[in-house]
Amino acid sequence: MLMNNRKQRYFLYILIALTICLIWGQSAMSRMNSAEESGWVLQLVAPFLEIFLGKGNVTDHIVRKLAHFTEYFVLGAEMAALFFPKNVFQSGMAGKRIIKKGIYTVGAGLFIALVDETIQIFSHRGPQVADIWLDGSGVLTAVLLWTAARCLPDRRGSGFSNGMGI
Numbered sequence: 001m002l003m004n005n006r007k008q009r010y011f012l013y014i015l016i017a018l019t020i021c022l023i024w025g026q027s028a029m030s031r032m033n034s035a036e037e038s039g040w041v042l043q044l045v046a047p048f049l050e051i052f053l054g055k056g057n058v059t060d061h062i063v064r065k066l067a068h069f070t071e072y073f074v075l076g077a078e079m080a081a082l083f084f085p086k087n088v089f090q091s092g093m094a095g096k097r098i099i100k101k102g103i104y105t106v107g108a109g110l111f112i113a114l115v116d117e118t119i120q121i122f123s124h125r126g127p128q129v130a131d132i133w134l135d136g137s138g139v140l141t142a143v144l145l146w147t148a149a150r151c152l153p154d155r156r157g158s159g160f161s162n163g164m165g166i
Helices: 007-026 032-052 060-083 086-090 094-122 129-151
Strands: none
Touching: 007 094, 032 060, 060 086, 060 094, 060 129, 094 129
């Protein structure tokens, strides 16, 4: 999906806003409600994660940290789709633009994570600086993967890939 037309850009703005609301909404939950939801997610994903971590090694802590990374990976992918249109990769200044936009995108993700952890102060949960770094790494991973995918040659021979294989 190319993000050159206005409707697609508006769609991504709305999707990003909804994702941020979801993330911040999770942080606004009480400690008890958050623990209850984490327990439900733990039961859901434990059989899959035990394949990699071993039986009995999947804990609530691991699920929570994985959720942090995943939420911000999704947010980072959405922001990368919005801020890295195809034409960024087709100009002589592509390297400088990619780095600048990447820094802004990861910076925005870190700011959103900072607000996220601040919300947890008011919901009487334990905000952690380590979670901000984990969230930022989710955004950074998404941006790097998006950029790498966009830099691959398009299989149809028309230059660069649009990053979605389409």
